[in-house]
Amino acid sequence: MEKVLMKGNEAIAEAAIMAGCRHFFGYPITPQTEVAAYMSKRLPKIGGVYLQAESEISSINMILGAASAGVRAMTSSSSPGISLMSEGISYMAACDLPSVIVNIQRGGPGLGGIQPSQADYWQATRSSGHGDFHIIALAPNSIQEIVDLTQRAFDLADTYRMPVIILGDGILGQMMEPVELRPNISANPPEKTWAANGTGGKRKKNIINSLYLKPDQLEQINFERFKRYKLVEKKEALHEAYLTDDADIILVAYGATSRICRNAITQARANGVKAGLLRPITLWPFPVQAIKQTMQRAKAFICVEMSMGQMIDDVKLAIECERPVAFLGRTGGMVHTPEEILAKIEAVDRGETA
Amino acid sequence: MSETNILVAGFGGQGILFAGKFLVYAGLINGKQVSWLPSYGPEMRGGTASCGVIISDTPIGSPIVTQPDMLIVMNAPSLERYEPDCARNGRVFIDSSLITRELGRSDLTGWYVPAAKMADENGLTGLANMIMIGKFIKETNICAYNDIEAALKKTVPERRRALYDSNLEALNLGYNYRR
Amino acid sequence: MSIVFERPKALSDAATHYCPGCTHGIVHRLIAETLDELDITGRTVGIAPVGCAVMAYDYFECDMIQAAHGRAPAVATGVKRALPDGVVFTYQGDGDLAAIGTAETVHSAARGEKITIIFINNAIYGMTGGQMAPTSLPGQITQTSPYGRDVQAAGYPVRICELLSTLDGVYYAERVAVDSVKNVRMAKKAIKKAFTYQTEGRGFTIVEVLSTCPTNWGLAPVKALLWLRERMIPYYPLGVYKDMGGEAQ
Structure with missing residues (x-):
C-alpha cells in the first residue's frame, strides 16, 4: 500500500x-x-x-x-x-x-x-x-x-x-x-x-x-x-517493549516522549548501559502485567513524562514499589532532549535513583 | 551517518514549511524513513517559522531537530538563533540577499545563495525557498536530480500546473547556481 | 357507548411525580396529543432536562434522552444531525434553558436547528426547592431572594421569546400560558404548529409556556393560576413573536 x-x-x-x-x-x-x-x-x-x-x-x-x-x-x-x-x-x-x-x-x-x-x-x-x-x-x-x-x-x-x-x-x-x-x-x-x-x-x-x-x-x-x-x-491493555529483554534500566514513557527515549536508549547502549523502553499504548487500561514482567531483570525504572509526574503513580502501583522508580519530567510545553534523558539513565545506573 | 537532521528556518510566508515538505517527499521517494515537525503557534502568523526534517535509514525516534546536520536559513534572526545549535562540521545554506553576514563558526561549511534576489530577477518572486532547496540538493545529494520532479509532484497537486512549473524552474535555478 | 376522552397513546400510563396543581401534566398531555395527531411518535426523540421534568423520559412513549443541565439543545442538535428525518424536541424549564443553558439555547436557535423546544417558564427553580430563576419577577420572593428579587443586585428577568425572535435562525417563537381552558387550547395550537413546522423541515421552533409552581410559589393551585394570570402575563406578554410561516405580531 x-x-x-x-x-x-x-x-x-x-x-x-x-x-x-x-x-x-x-x-x-x-x-x-x-x-x-x-x-x-x-x-x-x-x-x-x-x-x-x-x-x-x-x-x-x-x-x-x-x-x-x-x-x-x-x-x-x-x-x-x-x-x-x-x-x-x-x-x-x-x-x-x-x-x-x-x-x-x-x-x-x-x-x-x-x-x-x-x-x-x-x-x-x-x-x-x-x-x-x-x-x-x-x-x-x-x-x-x-x-x-x-x-x-x-x-x-x-x-x-x-x-x-x-x-x-x-x-x-x-x-x-x-x-x-x-x-x-x-x-x-x-x-x-x-x-x-x-x-x-x-x-x-x-x-x-x-x-x-x-x-x-x-x-x-x-x-x-x-x-x-x-x-x-x-x-485490551496494549504496550510496546523495546530492548527490554536484557535491560537493567527500564524507561516508561508514552506518546512523543517515548520516541525521544528511544534516541537516549540507543546512546546509552552505545555507552554500555543496558536500557530499554516499556511504552504503554493504552493508558487505561494500564499494561500492568507487561511492566511487572520487566521487573524480573530490571534493577530500576525511570518514568519520563511531559508533566510533573502523573503516570509514575501507575508505574509504582504496577510493580508494587518493588524497584526504585526515578522520574524525569518537563512541563509547561518544554520537551525533553535525548541528552538529558541519557544523563538520567546514567545517573540511575550509578545508583542515583532519587 | 544513517540519520540526517535538517532544519529549515526563516520568516512566516517564505514557504519554509513547504520547502521542508518537499525534502520529506524526496526522502520518502528514496525509500527512507522521514519525519517533519513544524514550529507552531503565533509565530506561524508572520513571525519566524521553522521546521525540522529527519531523513534516516532506520526508524526515527524523536522528530525534534535539536542539532541540525544541515541548516537552511532565509533570514538573519534564524542564523543568529540556529548557528550555535548546528552539529559539528555541519552544512549551512544561507540566502545571502537577506543575510549579510557570514558564518561565525569555522567548523561549518557555508553556501551563500542570493535566492530572494534571484527569484525576483527571474519572475519567481516568493520561490526563493525552492531556489535554496535546489542548491541544497545539488550540494548534499539528499536526493538524485532525477527525483526532484517526482518529489515536486507529491508536494504540488497536478492540477496546479503553473505553480508546479514555476517551482521546478526555481529548483533548477538553485541547482545550477554557481557562485 | 363511545369513548369520549382517553389518554393519548404517546403518553405512558406511569403516575407522574408532579405536585398537585402543577401544570407540567397539562403540557405533557398537549405534546402527547400532538405526537398522536401528527402520527410521529415512532420517529420522535425527546430530550428531558434537569429540573422538575427530569423524569419526563418515563412519561412519553417515544425514545427519550436525559440531558445534563442546560445541554438539551446541544444534545438535540446531535440527534437531529444524526437523524435528519426524525422529530426532535426538548422539554426544558427556565433555569435549564435561560440560565445554565443560555448559550446552547441561543446558538441552537441561531443555527436554525430543526428542533422544537418546549420551554416551561414558571419563574422559579422547582426541583431544588424554590430558588430565584432567571425569569423570576422583580420583587418576587423566593428561597434565594427572601426580600424579593432586587433588580439592582440580582438583575432583571430574561424574556426568551423576545430575545430569540431577533435571531434569523428562528422560524417560529410563541409564548402561551396554561392558566385557563382558552389559553390551554391556544397552547395546544402553538405546540402542534411547532411540531408541524418541524416535520415540514422549516426550522427552529420554540413554544414558551407560562406555567405554575404552586408548591414553591406557596399558593393553592387555583390561586397559582391567578398569580400566573395577574403577575406573569403582564411581564411576559402572550403571543406570536415570530412566525416565518404565517401570521407575525
Missing part, C-alpha cells in the same frame, strides 16, 4: 472517517485545529456532518446526542477544552454511550501554553468527570499508530459502550510522517439496539438516562459497569 505523508491531526480525522465516523462536532483550539479543519473539508463531501459548536460544552453534548441516536461520532480538543467536556464525558460514561474524544494536549494548568504536554494523564485516566467511571485512553506515538488506533477506538467504544479518549500532544498533532491508510476496523460492529433513534412503532421505547434516585439501584448499575471495566482491563 502506498505511503502518504500526513500530519498527526489530519491522520486522526482521516482514520475516523475510515472507521465510519460521519458526525464531528468541535470548537477551535490550538494545537488540534487541523482535525476540525480536515473534517469540515471532507465530511460534507461524503454525506457527513461537520458542525462547529458554540463551546466544548456543546460539542461534547452534540456527540452525546449523535451517539444516542446510534451513529459513530467524534470531537477533538486540547486540554482546556477537555476540562469543559468533563460533564458530558461523565454523562456519556453513565449512559453507556460510545464516542471518541481526542485530546491533543498542551501545557497547563489554566490557559497554560500551546506547546506539547502530557499533563492531562490524570484527567484522562482518573478524573475525566465526576463519579465512578473509566474511559479507555489510547496513546499513539507515531502517525501510523494514530491511523490504526483511531479506527480501533471506534470499535472499542462500540464494543464496551464507553467513551474512548485518544491522548496525543502537540508534537504528534503537528508532525508529518509517512503512513499507510490501512483499514483496522471490525467487519461486524455490535448492533445498537439501545439507540434512541425512533421506535418506528416496532419496539418499546429506548431511554438514554443516567438518573437513578434509588441508591441501591445506582450501586447495582455501577457494579455491572465495573464488571465490564474488568473485562476491558483483562483484554
Whole structure:
C-alpha cells in the first residue's frame, strides 16, 4: 500500500472517517485545529456532518446526542477544552454511550501554553468527570499508530459502550510522517439496539438516562459497569517493549516522549548501559502485567513524562514499589532532549535513583 | 551517518514549511524513513517559522531537530538563533540577499545563495525557498536530480500546473547556481 | 357507548411525580396529543432536562434522552444531525434553558436547528426547592431572594421569546400560558404548529409556556393560576413573536 505523508491531526480525522465516523462536532483550539479543519473539508463531501459548536460544552453534548441516536461520532480538543467536556464525558460514561474524544494536549494548568504536554494523564485516566467511571485512553506515538488506533477506538467504544479518549500532544498533532491508510476496523460492529433513534412503532421505547434516585439501584448499575471495566482491563491493555529483554534500566514513557527515549536508549547502549523502553499504548487500561514482567531483570525504572509526574503513580502501583522508580519530567510545553534523558539513565545506573 | 537532521528556518510566508515538505517527499521517494515537525503557534502568523526534517535509514525516534546536520536559513534572526545549535562540521545554506553576514563558526561549511534576489530577477518572486532547496540538493545529494520532479509532484497537486512549473524552474535555478 | 376522552397513546400510563396543581401534566398531555395527531411518535426523540421534568423520559412513549443541565439543545442538535428525518424536541424549564443553558439555547436557535423546544417558564427553580430563576419577577420572593428579587443586585428577568425572535435562525417563537381552558387550547395550537413546522423541515421552533409552581410559589393551585394570570402575563406578554410561516405580531 502506498505511503502518504500526513500530519498527526489530519491522520486522526482521516482514520475516523475510515472507521465510519460521519458526525464531528468541535470548537477551535490550538494545537488540534487541523482535525476540525480536515473534517469540515471532507465530511460534507461524503454525506457527513461537520458542525462547529458554540463551546466544548456543546460539542461534547452534540456527540452525546449523535451517539444516542446510534451513529459513530467524534470531537477533538486540547486540554482546556477537555476540562469543559468533563460533564458530558461523565454523562456519556453513565449512559453507556460510545464516542471518541481526542485530546491533543498542551501545557497547563489554566490557559497554560500551546506547546506539547502530557499533563492531562490524570484527567484522562482518573478524573475525566465526576463519579465512578473509566474511559479507555489510547496513546499513539507515531502517525501510523494514530491511523490504526483511531479506527480501533471506534470499535472499542462500540464494543464496551464507553467513551474512548485518544491522548496525543502537540508534537504528534503537528508532525508529518509517512503512513499507510490501512483499514483496522471490525467487519461486524455490535448492533445498537439501545439507540434512541425512533421506535418506528416496532419496539418499546429506548431511554438514554443516567438518573437513578434509588441508591441501591445506582450501586447495582455501577457494579455491572465495573464488571465490564474488568473485562476491558483483562483484554485490551496494549504496550510496546523495546530492548527490554536484557535491560537493567527500564524507561516508561508514552506518546512523543517515548520516541525521544528511544534516541537516549540507543546512546546509552552505545555507552554500555543496558536500557530499554516499556511504552504503554493504552493508558487505561494500564499494561500492568507487561511492566511487572520487566521487573524480573530490571534493577530500576525511570518514568519520563511531559508533566510533573502523573503516570509514575501507575508505574509504582504496577510493580508494587518493588524497584526504585526515578522520574524525569518537563512541563509547561518544554520537551525533553535525548541528552538529558541519557544523563538520567546514567545517573540511575550509578545508583542515583532519587 | 544513517540519520540526517535538517532544519529549515526563516520568516512566516517564505514557504519554509513547504520547502521542508518537499525534502520529506524526496526522502520518502528514496525509500527512507522521514519525519517533519513544524514550529507552531503565533509565530506561524508572520513571525519566524521553522521546521525540522529527519531523513534516516532506520526508524526515527524523536522528530525534534535539536542539532541540525544541515541548516537552511532565509533570514538573519534564524542564523543568529540556529548557528550555535548546528552539529559539528555541519552544512549551512544561507540566502545571502537577506543575510549579510557570514558564518561565525569555522567548523561549518557555508553556501551563500542570493535566492530572494534571484527569484525576483527571474519572475519567481516568493520561490526563493525552492531556489535554496535546489542548491541544497545539488550540494548534499539528499536526493538524485532525477527525483526532484517526482518529489515536486507529491508536494504540488497536478492540477496546479503553473505553480508546479514555476517551482521546478526555481529548483533548477538553485541547482545550477554557481557562485 | 363511545369513548369520549382517553389518554393519548404517546403518553405512558406511569403516575407522574408532579405536585398537585402543577401544570407540567397539562403540557405533557398537549405534546402527547400532538405526537398522536401528527402520527410521529415512532420517529420522535425527546430530550428531558434537569429540573422538575427530569423524569419526563418515563412519561412519553417515544425514545427519550436525559440531558445534563442546560445541554438539551446541544444534545438535540446531535440527534437531529444524526437523524435528519426524525422529530426532535426538548422539554426544558427556565433555569435549564435561560440560565445554565443560555448559550446552547441561543446558538441552537441561531443555527436554525430543526428542533422544537418546549420551554416551561414558571419563574422559579422547582426541583431544588424554590430558588430565584432567571425569569423570576422583580420583587418576587423566593428561597434565594427572601426580600424579593432586587433588580439592582440580582438583575432583571430574561424574556426568551423576545430575545430569540431577533435571531434569523428562528422560524417560529410563541409564548402561551396554561392558566385557563382558552389559553390551554391556544397552547395546544402553538405546540402542534411547532411540531408541524418541524416535520415540514422549516426550522427552529420554540413554544414558551407560562406555567405554575404552586408548591414553591406557596399558593393553592387555583390561586397559582391567578398569580400566573395577574403577575406573569403582564411581564411576559402572550403571543406570536415570530412566525416565518404565517401570521407575525
